[in-house]
Amino acid sequence: MNIFKNGAYLINGEQLIPEEQIKDDSKVDGKKETAYKNTIAYHILETHNTSNTMADLQIKFDALASHDITFVGIIQTALASGLKEFPIPYILTNCHNSLCAVGGTINEDDHIFGYSAAKKFGGIFVPPHQAVIHQFMREMYAGCGKMILGSDSHTRYGALGTMAIGEGGGELVKQLLSHTYNIQYPKIVAIYLKGTPRPGVGPQDIALSIIGKVFASGYVKNKVMEFVGPGIQNLSMDFRNGIDVMTTETTCLSSIWCTDSKTKKFLEIHGRGADYKELRPGNTAYYDGAVEINLSEIKPMIAMPFHPSNIYTIDEVNENTADILNIVEKTAKEQLANKKLNLGLQDKIVNGRFKVDQGIIAGCAGGTFENIMNAASSLKGASVKDFPLSVYPASQPIFLDLLKKHAIEDLAVAGATIRTAFCGPCFGAGDVPANQGFSIRHTTRNFPNREGSKPNENQIASVALMDARSIAETAKNGGYLTAATDSIEELPEYNFDDTVYKHKIYNGYLHKHIEEKLISGPNIVPWPKIRKMPENLLLKVCAVIHDAVTTTDELIPSGETSSYRSNPLRLAEFTLSRKVPEYVKNAKAVQKIENIRQKYLTDDISLNEVQQYFPKILQDGPDIKNTGIGSVIFAIKPGDGSAREQAASCQRVLGADANIAVDYATKRYRSNLINWGIVPFTIAGKDINKIRLNDQIYVKGIKQALSQGMESINGIIWHDEKESEKIVLYLSNLSHSEREILLSGCLINHYAKHE
Numbered sequence: 001m002n003i004f005k006n007g008a009y010l011i012n013g014e015q016l017i018p019e020e021q022i023k024d025d026s027k028v029d030g031k032k033e034t035a036y037k038n039t040i041a042y043h044i045l046e047t048h049n050t051s052n053t054m055a056d057l058q059i060k061f062d063a064l065a066s067h068d069i070t071f072v073g074i075i076q077t078a079l080a081s082g083l084k085e086f087p088i089p090y091i092l093t094n095c096h097n098s099l100c101a102v103g104g105t106i107n108e109d110d111h112i113f114g115y116s117a118a119k120k121f122g123g124i125f126v127p128p129h130q131a132v133i134h135q136f137m138r139e140m141y142a143g144c145g146k147m148i149l150g151s152d153s154h155t156r157y158g159a160l161g162t163m164a165i166g167e168g169g170g171e172l173v174k175q176l177l178s179h180t181y182n183i184q185y186p187k188i189v190a191i192y193l194k195g196t197p198r199p200g201v202g203p204q205d206i207a208l209s210i211i212g213k214v215f216a217s218g219y220v221k222n223k224v225m226e227f228v229g230p231g232i233q234n235l236s237m238d239f240r241n242g243i244d245v246m247t248t249e250t251t252c253l254s255s256i257w258c259t260d261s262k263t264k265k266f267l268e269i270h271g272r273g274a275d276y277k278e279l280r281p282g283n284t285a286y287y288d289g290a291v292e293i294n295l296s297e298i299k300p301m302i303a304m305p306f307h308p309s310n311i312y313t314i315d316e317v318n319e320n321t322a323d324i325l326n327i328v329e330k331t332a333k334e335q336l337a338n339k340k341l342n343l344g345l346q347d348k349i350v351n352g353r354f355k356v357d358q359g360i361i362a363g364c365a366g367g368t369f370e371n372i373m374n375a376a377s378s379l380k381g382a383s384v385k386d387f388p389l390s391v392y393p394a395s396q397p398i399f400l401d402l403l404k405k406h407a408i409e410d411l412a413v414a415g416a417t418i419r420t421a422f423c424g425p426c427f428g429a430g431d432v433p434a435n436q437g438f439s440i441r442h443t444t445r446n447f448p449n450r451e452g453s454k455p456n457e458n459q460i461a462s463v464a465l466m467d468a469r470s471i472a473e474t475a476k477n478g479g480y481l482t483a484a485t486d487s488i489e490e491l492p493e494y495n496f497d498d499t500v501y502k503h504k505i506y507n508g509y510l511h512k513h514i515e516e517k518l519i520s521g522p523n524i525v526p527w528p529k530i531r532k533m534p535e536n537l538l539l540k541v542c543a544v545i546h547d548a549v550t551t552t553d554e555l556i557p558s559g560e561t562s563s564y565r566s567n568p569l570r571l572a573e574f575t576l577s578r579k580v581p582e583y584v585k586n587a588k589a590v591q592k593i594e595n596i597r598q599k600y601l602t603d604d605i606s607l608n609e610v611q612q613y614f615p616k617i618l619q620d621g622p623d624i625k626n627t628g629i630g631s632v633i634f635a636i637k638p639g640d641g642s643a644r645e646q647a648a649s650c651q652r653v654l655g656a657d658a659n660i661a662v663d664y665a666t667k668r669y670r671s672n673l674i675n676w677g678i679v680p681f682t683i684a685g686k687d688i689n690k691i692r693l694n695d696q697i698y699v700k701g702i703k704q705a706l707s708q709g710m711e712s713i714n715g716i717i718w719h720d721e722k723e724s725e726k727i728v729l730y731l732s733n734l735s736h737s738e739r740e741i742l743l744s745g746c747l748i749n750h751y752a753k754h755e
Contacts, residue, residue, distance in 0.1 A: 001209065001210075001213050001291065001292065001293050001294070001297075002291070002292040003213065003214070003217075003219060003289075003290075003291050003292075004018055004019075004289055004290040004291070004292070005018075005020075006018065006019045006020055006289070007019035007032075007286060007287055007288050007289060007290075008190055008286075008287050008289070008290035009022055009035060009284060009285065009286055009287075010190055010192070010228055010281055010284075010285045010287065011283070011284060012283055013228060013229075013258070013280055013281055014229070014230060016190065016192045016228075016229070016290055016292060018290075019286075032286050034284075035282075035284045035285055035286035036188075036285075036286040036287075037282075038281055038282025038283070038284060038285035038286070039188045039226055039281055039282075039285050039286075039287065040226055040256050040257075040258070040279045040280065040281055041163065041186075041188045041224045041226050041254075041256050042054075042188070043145075044145055044146075044147060044163045044256065045057060045059070045163070045185070047145065048060055048061065048062075048147045050180055051180075054185050055184065055185055056182070056183075056184055056185070056735075057181075057182065057183050057184070057185055058180035058181070058182050059147065059180055059181040059182075059183070060175070060180055060181075061088065061147045061148060061149040061175055061181065062088065062089075062146045062147055062148060063088055063089040063090070063091065063137075063141050063146070063148045063149075064086075064088060064089070064090045064091065064148070064149050064150065064151075064172050064175055064176070065090075065091045065093070065133055065134075065137050065141075065148060065149075065150040065151070065152070065155065066090070066091070066092055066093070066133075066150065066151040066152070066169075066172065067092075067093045067094065067095050067096045067133045067151070067152060067423070068092075068093070068094040068095070068096050068097050068098070068107070068110050068111060068114060068128075069096045069097060069562045069565050069644070070151040070152070070169055070565070070644065070645070071092045071110075071114050071117075071151070072110050072113055072114070072524060072565065072566040073169050073527075073565060073566065073568075073645065073646070073649070074151060074169040074172050074173055074176075075113075075114075075117050075121075076524075076526055076527060076566075077169060077170065077173045077527065077747065077748055078173045078176045078177060080526065080527060080748045080752065081173060081177055081747065081748055081751035081752060082177060082751060082752070083121065083176055083177065084121075084514075085121050085122055085512045085514070086121045086122045086123045086176060086509070086512070087175075087176065087178050088175065089123075089124060089141065089509045090118075090121075090123045090124065090172075090176065090509075091123070091124045091126065091133075091136065091137065091140075091141065092114045092115075092117070092118055092123055092124065092125050092126065093126040093130075093131065093132070093133040093136055094111050094114065094125075094126060094127055094128040094130075095126075095128070095131065095132040095133055095421060095422055095423045096422075096423050096424070096427065096429065096562065097110065097429065097562060097563055098128035098129055098420070098422045098424070099422070099424065099429065099430065100128075101429075101560075102560040102563045103523065103560075103563045103564065105521055105522075105523075106521060106522075106523040106563055106564070106566070106567075107563055108521075109520070109521025109522070109523060109524060109566075110521070110523075110524070110566050111127070111128060112519050112521070113518065113519055113520055113521070113524055113566070115127075115506065115519075116516060116517065116518050116519040117518060118506055118508050119506070119508055119513050119516045120512065120513060120514060120516040120517075120518060121508075121512050121514075122508045122509055122510060122511055122512035122513075123508055123509065124505065124506065124507050124508065124509055125505065125506040125508075126504075126505055127504055127505075128420075128422075129396070129420035129421055129422065130395065130396050130421060130500070130501070130504055130505065131394065131395035131396065131397075131421050132363055132364050132367065132394045132395065132421050132422070132423050133150070133152060133364070133423075134150075134152070134154055134155065134156070134157070134245060134364035134394075135364055135367065135368070135394035135395045135398070135421070136395060137150070137155075137157060137164075138157055138160060138241060139270050139395060139397065139496065139498075140270070140272075140498075140501070142157035142160040142161070142162040142164070142275075143160065143161060143162060143267065143272060143275025143276070144160070144161030144162070144259050144263065144267075144275060144276050144277040144278075144279055145161060145162075145277060145279065146161070146162040146163075146275075147162065147163045147164070147165075148162055148163075148164040148165075149164070149165055149166075149167060149171060149172060149175060149181065150164065150165070150166050150167075150172075150643075151166070151167065151168065151169050151172050151643060151645070152166050152642075152643055153166040153248050153641065153642050153643040153666075153668065154166060154245050154248045154364055154365075154444055155643075156244050156245045156247055156248060156254070156255055157241075157244070158225070158227065158244045158247070158254065158255030158256045158257050159227075159237065159240035159241045159243070159244040159255075159257045159263070160237075160241070160257075160259075160263060160266070160267070161256070161257070161259045161263060161276075161277070161279050162256075163224070163254045163255070163256050164254060164255075165181075165253060165254050166248065166643040166668060167181075167643055167668045167671060168643050168644065168645030168648065168668055168669075168671055168672035168675060169645040169675075170645060170671065170672065170674075170675030170676070170747045171668075171671060171675070173675075173747060173751075174747075177751060182735060182737055183253075183667075184733075186222060186223050186224050186253050186254075187222075187223040187224070187288035187289070188223065188224045188226050188287050188288055189219070189220050189223050189224065189225055189226065189252075189287055189288060189289040189290060189291065190226055190228055190285075190287040190289070190290040190291070191210070191225050191226065191227045191228070191229075191290075191291050191293065192228055192229040192231075192290055192291065192292045192293065193227060193228070193229040193230070193231030193232055193235075193293050193295055194229050194230055194231040194292070194293070194294055194295065195231050195234070195294045195295040195296035195297070196231070196234040196295055196296055197234070197235070197239075197295045197296070197298065198296060198298075198299070199484075199485060199486050199487045200300055200469055200470070200473075200483065200484035200485040200486055200487055201295075201298055201299065201300060201467070201469075201484075201487075202239070202242065202300075202371065202374065202442075202467035202468060202469045202470075202484070202487075203235075203238070203239045203240075203241075203242025203243045203246075203365075203371075203467065204242060204246070204301070204365065204366070204442055204465065204466060204467035204468070205298055205299070205300050205301045205467050205470075206243050206293070206295065206298055207242065207243045207245075207246035207247070207249075207365075208246070208301040208302075208303050208308060208311050208465060209293070209298050209301055209311065210243075210246075210247075210250065210291065210293065211246065211249045211250055211303070211308045211309050211311070212301075212303070212308075212309050212310075212311035213291065214250050214291065215249065215250055215251065215307075215308075215309035216309060218251065219250075219289060219291070220247075220250045220251070220252040220289070220291075221250075221251040221252065221666075222251065222252070222253050222666070222667045223252055223253055223288065223289070224252065224253055224254050224255065224256060225247050225250070225252045225254075225255045225256075226255070226256050226257075226281075226287065227240075227243075227244075227255065227256070227257040227258065228257075228258055228281060231293070231294075231295050232257065232258055232260070233260060233262075234295065235295075236262065236370060236491075237262050237263065237265075237266040238368045238369055238370035238371065238494075239370065240257060241368060242365060242368060242371065244257065245364050245365050245444065246308070246365060246444065248444070249308040249309070249444070249445070251640065251665060251666050253667060256279070257279075258279060258280050258281075259276070259277070259278055259279045259280075260278070263276060264276040269494065269495070269496050270496050270498075271496075271498065299313045299314070299315060299483070300313065300314045300315075300466070300467065300469070300470045300483035300484055301313055301314065301466070301467070302314050302317055302440070302464050302465070302466050302470075302481070303446060303464060303465035303466075304317075304324070304328045304446075304464050305328060305332050305343070305446055305448070305462040305463060305464065306332055306335055306446060306447055306448045306462075307446065307447065308444075308445060308446060308465055310328070310331075312324060313483075314466070314470060314481060314482070314483035315483060317354060317481060318353065318354065318481060318483075321349055321352075321353065321354045322346065322349060325345040325346055325348065325349070325354070326345075326346070328343075328345060329342075329343050329345045329346070332448075332462070335448055335547060336448060336455065336460070337455065337578065337579050337580070337581075338455045338456070338458070338460075340458065341455060341458065341459075341460040342436070342460070343436060343438075343460060343462055344436035345438070345462070347436070348438055350480075353480045353481070354480070354481040355478075355479045355480050355481070356438045356439070356440050356464075356474065356479050356480075356481060357388070357433060357434065357437040357438050357439060357479065358387075358388045358389075358390075358431070358433050358437060358438070358439040358440070359387065359388070359389040359390070359439070359440050359441070359471045359472075359474060359475050359479075360389075360390050360391075360392075360425045360431055360439060360440075360441040360442070360443060360471075361375055361389075361390070361391045361392065361441075361442045361468045361471055361472075362390070362391070362392035362394075362419070362422070362423070362424075362425045362426065362441070362442070362443050363392065363394060363423050363425065363426045363443050363444065364394060364423075364444070365426075365442060365443055365444050366392070366394075366441070366442030366443055366468055367391075367392050367393050367394030367395075367398065367421070368394055368398065369393075369398050369401060369402065369494045370491055370494075371442060371467075371468035371469075372391060372393060372398070372402055372407060372411075372468065373402070373405070373407050373488065373491055373492070374468060374469050374472070374484075374487060374488055374491075375391065375411065375416075375468045375469065375471065375472035376402070376407035376408075376410040376411050376472075377407075377410075377488045378469065378472035378473055378476060378484070378486075379410060379411060379414035379416065379472050379475065379476055380410040380414070381410075381414075382414050382476045383414055383415055383476075384414055384415035384416060384475040384476065384478070385415065385478050386478075387415075387474075387475050387478055387479045388417075388431075389415065389416040389417065389471075389472075389475045390416065390417045390418075390419055390425070390431050391411055391416050391417070391418055391419065392418075392419040392420065392421065392422055392425065393418075393420075393421060394421055395421050396421060396500045396501075396504075397496050397497055397498060397500060397501070398421075398494075399418075399420075399421070400497055400500065401494055401495050401496070401497070404495070405492055414475075414476075416475070425441060425443055425451075426441075426443040426444050426445065426450075427445075427450060427558035427559060427562070427642075428449070428450050428451055428452030428453075428557075428558050428559030428560070429452065429558070429559050429560065429562070430452075432451060432452030432453065432461070432559075433451060433452075433453075433461040433462075433463075434461065435453070435459050435460065435461060436460065436461065437461045437462070438461070438462045438463075438464065439451060439461065439462070439463045439464070440463075440464050440465075440466045440470075440471050440474060440481075441463050441464070441465060441466070441471070442465070442466060442467055442468040442471055443463075443465065444465075445465075445553075445641065446462075446463035446464060446465050447551050447553045447554075447641060448551075448553070448554070448578075449553065449557065449559075449578055450463065450553050450558060450559075451463045452559045452560075454578070455578050456577065456578060456581060467484070469484035469487065470482065470483050470484040472484070473485075521566075523564065523566050523567045523570070524566045524567070525566065525567045525568060525569065525570075527568055527649075527653075527748060528568065528569065528653060530652060530676075530677055530745045530746045530748070530749060531598075531628065531745055532743065532744055532745035532749060533628075533677070533702065533703050533706065533742055533743045533744070533745060534626060534627060534628030534702075534703065535626035535627065535701070535702070535703045535704070536623075536626055536627040536628070536698070536699060536700045536701060536702060536703075537627065537628055537629075537630060537657050537658065537679075537697075537698075537699040537702050538614070538615075538618065538627050538628070538629050538630075538696060538697070538698050538699075539629075539630055539631065539632040539657060539658055539696065539697040539698075539699065540586070540590040540629070540630075540631050540632065540694070540695075540696055541631075541632055541633075541634060541691060541692065541693055541694060541695040541696075541697065542583055542586035542587045542590060542631040542632065542633065542656075542693075543576055543579075543580040543583045543586070543633045543634070543635075543693070544634045544635075544691060544692065544693045545579065545580065545633070545634065545635040545636070545638070546635075546636060546688070547635070547636065548636060548637060549636070549637045549638075549640045549665055550579070550635040550636070550637065550638040550639070550640070550665070551639075551640045551641040551642075551665075552639060552640070552641040552642040552643075552644055552647040552669060553641055553642065554576065554578060554579040555575065555576060555579075555638065555639075555647040555650075555651075556571070556574060556575055556576075556644065556646045556647045556650050557574055557577060557578050558642070558644075561574045561577075565646055568649060568650070568653045569653060571646060571650055571653075572584070572650040572651075572653040572654050574650070575587070575650040575651060575654060576633075583633075584654065586631065586694075587631040587651070587654040587655055587656065588654060588655075590629060590630065590631040590655055591630075591631070591654055591655030593613045593629050594628065594629040594630060594655055596609070596610055596613065597610055597613075597624060597628070597629055600624065600625070601625060607624065610624055611624070613629070614627075615696060615698070615718055615721065616721065618698065627698075628657060629655075630655050630656055630657025630658065631651070631654065631655050631656045631657070632656065632657065632658045632659065632660055632697065633651065633656065633659050633660070634659075634660045634661070634688075634691045635659070635660075635661055636661065636662050636663075636688065637661060637662060637663050637664065637665050638659060638661055638664060638665060638669060639664050639665040639666045639668070639669025639670065639672075640665035640666060640669075641665075641666075643668045643672075644672075645672045645675070645676070647669060647672060648669070648672035648673045648675070648676045648678055649672070649676050651676075651678060652676040652677060652678055652746065656678055657677075657678065657679065658678055658679040658680075658681055658699075659673055659678055659679070659680055659681065660681045660682070660683055660691060660697075660729065661680070661681070661682055661683075662682060662683060662684075662685050662688060663682065664680060664682075674734075674738045674741055674742060675741060675746065675747040676746050676747070677741065677742055677744070677745045677746035677747075677749070679702070679706075679731070679742055680734075681729040681730065681731065682729075682730040682732060683727060683728065683729060683730065684728065687727055687728070690717055690725060690727050691717065691727075692719060695717050695718065695719055696717070696718040697715050697716070697717050697718075697727070698715060698716045698718070699713060699715045699729065700714075700716075701713065703743065705731060706731065706734075706739045706742055706743050707739065707743060709736075709739070710731060711730065711731055711732055712728050712729065712730045712731060712732075713728075713729050713731065714726055714727070714728060714729070715727045715728075715729045
């Protein structure tokens with residue numbers, strides 16, 4: 001795999017030339033200014049841009065998608081902001097809290113709320129167990145030249161010619177209110193594929209290889225990955241989709257692929273042949289970077305805990321088992337807040353080999369037709385013995401065709417358990433391993449505790465990511481880690497039957513019934529009122545995290561916690577619970593002081609009663625009146641992973657006014673902060689040790705700085721009453737509209753102000 005240091009030109013879709021060599025190559029026709037317009041991404045973005053410049057995009061999408069963890073909050077926010085109807089197709093799937101196993105009625109209450117909203121506002125409702133969100137969108141909505149926005153980070157349909165983006169709920173609210181998605185024109189990186197995957201290698205192996213190469217450097221961070229090159233034609237559509245969905249783990253903004261006869265056939269099989277058109281770069285296309293991949297060189301891979309980028313070949317692990325497990329355990333321990341926890345990986349070495357405890361093939365990455373057909377072929381006539389293997393087809397149509405082709409029978413007879421279309425194993429809501437268990441999964445992520453363990457209760461388990469083919473081989477060998485070496489020579493053709501969808505899916509697009517009543521259960525609670533930005537801020541540091549990267553799973557856990565996402569106050573109780581258990585207590589103490597200050601503003605209490613909570617330098621009436629008190633989290637690089645807006649909204653509900661970071665891991669987390677009125681400050685790397693737990697940071701003139709477009713502001717850090725120092729807080733790359741949202745206090749306030 002070759003990563004280009006600079007830009008690159010693609011000639012006739014075949015020849016990739018580094019930018020620095022271009023002066024010596026006569027094949028390049030035209031200037032860079034013209035060639036950069038010849039990417040597939042440029043043309044799709046241009047079609048969807050409503051502004052008068054391509055430098056600052058204002059995008060309107062063709063469709064929206066949410067699942068049952070996010071759609072209640074989005075609709076509640078939209079309602080508070082003036083929602084009248086769903087102006088474009090809005091698909092509500094129920095693939096996350098489908099089991100209704102936690103919290104009594106609250107999960108099914110969310111489903112009923114979603115169904116009533118679809119009827120009232122004209123949406124599309126996919127009941128539980130019918131399809132995982134991204135498989136349904138592939139089957140029914142993605143098409144060539146489209147753009148789709150989803151409230152899930154793995155919203156990726158690039159292989160079908162759709163530029164799809166995963167964002168927090170606030171961005172979907174903007175689309176529901178007929179506003180736009182505003183970003184600067186992104187950089188485009190060519191992902192040049194050549195060669196043919198070797199037998200036994202699947203899409204997850206290719207995807208993990210790419211993630212392992214580009215994640216740490218941030219090579220494609222917030223950029224568009226454009227897949228080109230002759231190797232594409234050697235990949236089936238399921239194979240392409242399997243690579244594509246994992247591009248999220250590179251921290252890219254979106255993805256897009258060249259389309260061909262295989263794309264056309266996929267869409268025709270799904271009754272949507274009219275959604276096909278050939279997408280190819282122009283004769284001379286310029287890219288801001290390039291990754292050249294020889295598919296023939298990639299071997300079966302494994303991403304060890306606790307990140308999809310922590311990759312090894314399976315052969316490497318088997319040849320150096322003890323050494324690699326020791327490295328993994330040591331590195332993992334550094335990430336865990338509870339240092340008493342022990343992964344127990346050395347105990348997995350049995351008879352000199354690495355023996356794992358569980359296998360899962362599931363979700364938008366693993367549960368596709370070809371992945372499961374390959375696993376079934378491997379296990380036909382074999383036995384998994386006492387090895388737990390669960391297989392989750394990604395949709396009912398896939399399940400039905402696997403049933404007709406006897407693949408389900410082959411898997412069941414071998415000892416695998418067949419489940420419904422459910423995302424649970426990907427986020428800790430299904431098949432949680434035993435304490436110190438090691439699970440191999442064809443799913444999307446393997447962050448700490450994402451498999452469902454509870455570190456505060458001294459539980460820990462591990463997940464490694466692998467392809468379905470090697471998982472099946474490992475299962476056949478009783479759990480001993482095994483790389484697949486064979487693939488089905490000729491897969492049977494997939495037959496899509498949408499009868500089950502016709503019988504189960506509610507499609508109310510363009511048929512709103514505004515007279516319908518929204519049905520809310522007792523756990524569905526409106527967002528609390530949020531104050532607007534005060535003149536000044538006094539921030540109490542309630543958490544300091546010096547990890548290289550902080551994930552959204554650490555900011556707000558997934559799994560059973562997600563059942564409470566329709567209740568902002570209740571969910572907020574879990575904020576940072578697995579990383580900084582004392583955070584909620586600290587933040588509530590700060591919020592209590594701000595509530596006291598608010599009483600002073602309404603003359604309910606005297607100045608004397610509120611002065612005690614301010615530093616001595618800020619104890620006169622005007623300062624207290626104009627200075628809001630809030631909490632702040634400091635982390636080096638927060639926000640990797642999920643698009644969940646709750647990673648930000650939970651902080652806001654607890655009174656947070658800011659985050660301070662050296663950088664933000666993803667654009668979507670930073671956007672979530674802004675949409676919830678949390679200022680995304682950055683600082684210079686040299687200043688990270690200035691900020692300590694329980695410090696107070698005074699930011700004088702924050703309102704003025706935001707309104708006047710200032711790029712930085714000075715803060716004063718009080719370590720105690722005697723010791724203080726200055727710090728520069730940066731407000732970089734905030735657009736005018738983002739500053740307006742921050743000044744309003746949150747997106748809801750911003751839209752309410754303009755109603």
